[in-house]
Amino acid sequence: MQLQPSSEIFEKILYNNRKNNLPEIDVSPTQGKFLSMLAKIKGAKNILEIGTLGGYSTIWLAQALPEDGSLITLEFNPAHVKVAQENIKMAGVEDKVTIIEGSALDTLPTLHHKQAEGFDFIFIDADKPNNPHYIKWVLQLASPGALIIADNVVRDGKVVNEDSEDANIQGIREFIDILSSDTRIDSVGIQTVGLKGYDGFIISRVK
Template sequence: NQANTWDKVDQYVTERLIPHDAVLEKVLFANHQAGLPAIDVTPNQGKLLNLLVQMKGAHRILEIGTLGGYSTIWMARALPADGQLITLELESLHAQVAQANITLAQLDGLITIRVGDALAQLAQMKEEGVPPFDFIFIDADKPNNPNYLKWALHFSHPGTVIIGDNVIRDGEVINENSQDPRVQGVRQFYDLLAEESRISATAIQTVGSKGYDGFVLGIVSS
């Protein structure tokens, strides 16, 4: 069937373009052992994030939604030695597992995990005067996507790249009557993007080992 083909093609691409990586494999194993849901990005999506961070030449990254730090590690590996990545996570177990994974990846010097509700953390970061980021990856609770986009704009400068994951949701995104608050959160996210003149964005549908979904990619202009 179709999903089986998507899975096999992901395997084909991964085998050819993404070198075997003992650290990342241990990270996924540690996440599994700790009972974390396997909702991390796929290896080829992780590599895409890594490439985008390199293309942007980003020094400062904000991630909303850490889980076990799989995407965090992919992005941080593209940072220069004086770079910084702040990642926000609600669940203390997820943050603990992520911290151990980050240590395994020898990236402690680049990554800070802030534990707690992301909206509260973002407000706190504003109080602290945390400077803007060059690259922002939104991948937490989807009903809050519109709020995360507002905060992303707060922590942006002209040229900041903003990525939002899981914005197609098996095509449910076009169902305006969806009862799923994640779908409605994503729909409001699109509406905000549409009316927000400070950001130019597109969305790409994707298929693969984790099904049919997609991501928004945007750049802040002013």
Template sequence: MSTKESPQALTIEENWARSDQYHNSFLIRPDETLDFALKNSAEHGLPSIAVSTSQGKYLNLLARSIGAKRILEVGTLGGYSTIWLARALPEDGKLITFEIDKTHADVAQANINHAGVSSKVQIILGPATDTLAKVERHPDHPFDLAFIDADKENNLTYFLEAKRLLRKGGVIIVDNVVRRGRVADPEVKDESSEGVRKLLRHLKDDRDVDATTIAWVGEKSYDGFLYALLK
């Protein structure tokens, strides 16, 4: 792409991606390990739906900012976000991540091993709607942070389980809650959008949490995440 090319000569989404890449060039160092995770995932046929580079860095910074020692992740995919989060943990920290697809879990495990964070990460295979319910809340060491990025129709189930397992003052992040503005469009009735709406309706009256939605644009187009703080 020519450096003389004006923003108007690009599509909106190309501008968004270019903006992400520009900022990343100053703020995020090249990382062979993360590149390997994306490449290995693609070579094994996993969909290209992992968080973007800047979103991964955000999750890492968030976990470090709150001093997270135990992290819950719903939706492992190829382990890209898992690696970002695991790197934020101290050596004795723990991340438990839930994945329904065995191929995804196997690829993620290889990527996690390559990243050198396998001692901090446990992948639990199976439907998280079932497996999460079997996790007991540790009275002395509850989870500090949860990242939910799985099938959107079960967002509320995942959120409530995360809420049960987190400490007061813990943070829950739910990804893909804007969906190119489709969630706010009453004419859109797909299961993913409906799953987000169900979660939002619950949060309207949930006095145990404070939450907001942050919309974003970039390499992953136009979407956003929900940030919830447990009181």
């Protein structure tokens, strides 16, 4: 608690999520701060997030942006978008955040055509079976030196089970295969244990 003091605004955001029956699958407070610190260390100015939910991680990342920074977050569920808009306004970062509603596999190609400047920080935290598709688009949208962070890649150690029929596990395994074979990117896995149990991030850097 000394390194991670409680935050009234984030407590209000989580309360609003629960009140609106959003699934409690946000990153933990420690993970949120970790993402924010990575964005600050990187000096990120253009952030892309795939998977908004109620905007908890969105807000952590937006708070790390400089005054002229911006964040685009993609969310499929209209009910989640509504709650995220409320939370983002509550946190006072609405001027930096744009939510794009719809399937990420539909909206990512539009970003490819519209985004003049590449994203320098990308957080992937959506439906895991589509991670292999997301990374292929993300690599086209990332600027040289960009950081790409993917959440939920350990899943209580189940990702090592190559015989698993779980679509989430299969998606993560294929995602890791792509990262390990693509020469455009360098990656490392980080295991985490905390409020959300035993899981982890993959942190990648675009060359």
